[in-house]
Amino acid sequence: MAPNSDSNTVFLTEKEAERIRSTVKTRLERCSELTGRPRKPRDSTDAIKEATGASLMADMGGAPDPDMTETQGPGGTIPALAVGEPYPPCIVSLQDLQPMGLADLQLNTHHRGRLLTVKRVSPVVTLVARSWAMVQDKMGKETERLEVCLHKSRHGEDVLESASGFVIKEPFFTLTDHGEATIRVDHPSDLIVYDSQTADGSSLASDTEVVAAEQLARMCKDKGNAALKQKDLPQAHAQYTEGLKVAKRTVVSDKTPDLARDLFRNRAYVNLLLEQLDEAKADAKASITGKEDPRSQELDSKAFFRAGCAAYALGDHQEAKGFFEEQRKRTPSDKDAIAYLRKIELRISEQETGRYDLGKIRAGLSRVRPRADAADFINKTKVSDSPGRGRGLFAATNILAGEIVICEKAFCVVWGHEREALTAMTYDVRDDRIRVSPVGLSKSIVQKLLSNPSQIERVLGLYGDYTGNGDSVSRTEDGPVVDTFRVHDIVSRNAFGPGNQHGKEDARHASTGLWIRAACINHSCVPNAKKEFIGDLMVFRATRAITAGEELFHSYDLSSDYDARQTALTTTWGFECRCALCSTEEADDVAVRNKRRELASEADAFVETEHWANAKRLTIMRAQRLKRAIDGTYDAERFESVPRLAAQAIEGWLAKASPRR
Numbered sequence: 001m002a003p004n005s006d007s008n009t010v011f012l013t014e015k016e017a018e019r020i021r022s023t024v025k026t027r028l029e030r031c032s033e034l035t036g037r038p039r040k041p042r043d044s045t046d047a048i049k050e051a052t053g054a055s056l057m058a059d060m061g062g063a064p065d066p067d068m069t070e071t072q073g074p075g076g077t078i079p080a081l082a083v084g085e086p087y088p089p090c091i092v093s094l095q096d097l098q099p100m101g102l103a104d105l106q107l108n109t110h111h112r113g114r115l116l117t118v119k120r121v122s123p124v125v126t127l128v129a130r131s132w133a134m135v136q137d138k139m140g141k142e143t144e145r146l147e148v149c150l151h152k153s154r155h156g157e158d159v160l161e162s163a164s165g166f167v168i169k170e171p172f173f174t175l176t177d178h179g180e181a182t183i184r185v186d187h188p189s190d191l192i193v194y195d196s197q198t199a200d201g202s203s204l205a206s207d208t209e210v211v212a213a214e215q216l217a218r219m220c221k222d223k224g225n226a227a228l229k230q231k232d233l234p235q236a237h238a239q240y241t242e243g244l245k246v247a248k249r250t251v252v253s254d255k256t257p258d259l260a261r262d263l264f265r266n267r268a269y270v271n272l273l274l275e276q277l278d279e280a281k282a283d284a285k286a287s288i289t290g291k292e293d294p295r296s297q298e299l300d301s302k303a304f305f306r307a308g309c310a311a312y313a314l315g316d317h318q319e320a321k322g323f324f325e326e327q328r329k330r331t332p333s334d335k336d337a338i339a340y341l342r343k344i345e346l347r348i349s350e351q352e353t354g355r356y357d358l359g360k361i362r363a364g365l366s367r368v369r370p371r372a373d374a375a376d377f378i379n380k381t382k383v384s385d386s387p388g389r390g391r392g393l394f395a396a397t398n399i400l401a402g403e404i405v406i407c408e409k410a411f412c413v414v415w416g417h418e419r420e421a422l423t424a425m426t427y428d429v430r431d432d433r434i435r436v437s438p439v440g441l442s443k444s445i446v447q448k449l450l451s452n453p454s455q456i457e458r459v460l461g462l463y464g465d466y467t468g469n470g471d472s473v474s475r476t477e478d479g480p481v482v483d484t485f486r487v488h489d490i491v492s493r494n495a496f497g498p499g500n501q502h503g504k505e506d507a508r509h510a511s512t513g514l515w516i517r518a519a520c521i522n523h524s525c526v527p528n529a530k531k532e533f534i535g536d537l538m539v540f541r542a543t544r545a546i547t548a549g550e551e552l553f554h555s556y557d558l559s560s561d562y563d564a565r566q567t568a569l570t571t572t573w574g575f576e577c578r579c580a581l582c583s584t585e586e587a588d589d590v591a592v593r594n595k596r597r598e599l600a601s602e603a604d605a606f607v608e609t610e611h612w613a614n615a616k617r618l619t620i621m622r623a624q625r626l627k628r629a630i631d632g633t634y635d636a637e638r639f640e641s642v643p644r645l646a647a648q649a650i651e652g653w654l655a656k657a658s659p660r661r
């Protein structure tokens with residue numbers, strides 16, 4: 001990777017790049033040699049001792065993290081990960097899988113159709129991009145390493161650390177980068193936290209059992225309330241869920257129907273805090289009593305409010321409006337409902353007209369509130385095939401120069417200053433390329449999809465190199481399923497950086513986001529739309545008049561240098577640009593392109609250091625000379641109808657400069 005003065009550029013030495021490549025290649029060779037071989041038993045005591053030591057060292061930061069690679073630059077060290085060996089997640093429910101033991105594991109094998117029940121027997125070794133621990137199966141005779149890669153936490157808690165019992169669906173037994181055997185989990189839905197309490201009340205028969213079940217449900221509700229008070233949201237959610245298993249049984253709900261409703265209402269609240277919006281909405285709806293007495297009206301008002309908040313956060317403004325109106329009917333003076341209904345009017349107007357108070361939106365943003373409260377405006381565009389480029393976004397109506405084409409909130413954005421921000425060097429074995437990848441964004445998207453499965457289809461419908469094995473299963477009886485490899489590939493080809501809006505960023509913590517509609521816009525070096533970011537709002541404006549039916553383009557890479565642009569487009573986006581400008585520049589002599597690159601760098605440095613306001617006559621003359629020199633590298637005839645990108649910065653400066661009086 002080329003050295004660069006830009007603070008967001010990662011500089012990887014050839015030696016480091018070679019080390020990453022050879023580590024991965026050696027592992028793959030070893031894996032293929034060992035495929036199908038039986039697992040070698042481990043000495044339990046030694047294995048646990050080793051994990052305990054490694055866990056202590058990791059906690060103290062005392063040992064080098066094997067995930068990390070050295071890079072030069074302000075970001076410091078960056079994790080290095082191998083990608084490009086995707087496999088689909090398990091899409092079979094637990095009840096349809098056959099149990100197996102650790103002794104049955106075979107190397108480099110996905111044990112399809114099988115499940116492993118294990119308990120953790122060592123502390124967890126928490127590394128930047130993975131966590132691991134030693135586990136034993138039911139018999140307690142065999143011990144093995146269990147590693148959770150990248151997607152290792154849920155609601156901010158390390159999954160391995162959150163419990164001691166796990167079920168691994170269709171376990172993948174392989175080698176670590178260092179050649180050690182391990183069970184490896186890449187898809188969060190393949191690891192189920194094993195729940196020993198089976199309070200499903202499935203065989204409730206006698207009155208005494210029903211009373212006991214009711215008591216159990218009440219106890220869960222109390223425990224949930226206590227956990228909520230302690231702000232232990234995952235625990236509160238688990239307790240309410242446990243209580244609901246019993247309270248929903250007909251024999252219990254016939255006797256005390258309000259118990260399940262209370263649990264649903266409480267869980268709706270916890271779900272809102274956990275941003276599990278699908279379930280928050282469903283729970284709130286399930287808790288509605290429909291009764292007329294004042295107490296029930298008050299409780300239903302609360303339920304409609306929670307359903308409204310969930311629908312609003314999901315961007316379903318019409319649905320949210322319906323819920324808040326129901327709330328207002330029950331509690332007419334409720335200020336929250338009135339405030340939300342007012343906001344919804346604004347959102348619906350933004351969505352329909354594309355008119356935004358962008359100044360106000362900008363003023364409401366800050367480092368602690370970096371996400372805009374705004375609706376998406378997309379109805380001037382439609383998605384259609386773009387020959388040679390997959391799908392593209394097209395104008396559905398005539399659009400004037402300067403008009404908003406689309407305005408969209410990020411489906412997910414991770415700001416450089418947020419805990420989730422994480423950049424990695426990924427070595428992709430499919431094309432032998434090392435890239436800088438926003439893996440923190442992939443992690444956050446996976447979490448968001450697991451929490452809101454209604455959104456899975458929208459995201460997985462985006463373009464990515466790996467498209468899975470054709471199964472579109474996004475849920476089993478055990479919960480939502482998200483293919484993390486597909487999300488990784490989608491992020492690679494569709495994510496953008498909203499820029500440094502909230503203080504300095506470094507290479508390891510760059511801001512990145514995913515905008516679903518805008519992800520359909522293809523690239524051109526001669527675009528007809530230009531994007532700007534206001535918080536997580538991506539605003540595209542037409543740079544010239546666009547007629548209905550025309551394809552919309554923006555520039556993925558703004559470099560004025562043909563070679564730099566082509567390298568970025570092939571490496572990051574996987575295509576060679578064949579636009580009118582690239583074809584013209586490609587025909588230039590290499591020496592001419594080199595000269596132009598040098599002059600453009602000089603012009604950039606000039607623009608950076610010399611302010612145009614009150615510039616001296618001599619400074620202006622220098623700028624004019626530079627512009628003439630750059631123009632001299634362009635053949636007037638061939639470049640008549642395409643832009644001269646290298647001259648744009650200095651032209652802009654000259655247009656603004658005025659001689660000092």
Ligand SMILES: C[S@@+](CC[C@H](N)C(=O)[O-])C[C@H]1O[C@@H](n2cnc3c(N)ncnc32)[C@H](O)[C@@H]1O
Nearest residue numbers: 389390391463493494519520521522523573575
């Ligand atoms: C953000 S997506 C754009 C939408 C995409 N075409 C689709 O079908 O969903 C980026 C991908 O679109 C394709 N693409 C974008 N602009 C292109 C162009 N000018 N020429 C060829 N492929 C292009 C590349 O495969 C790139 O990785």
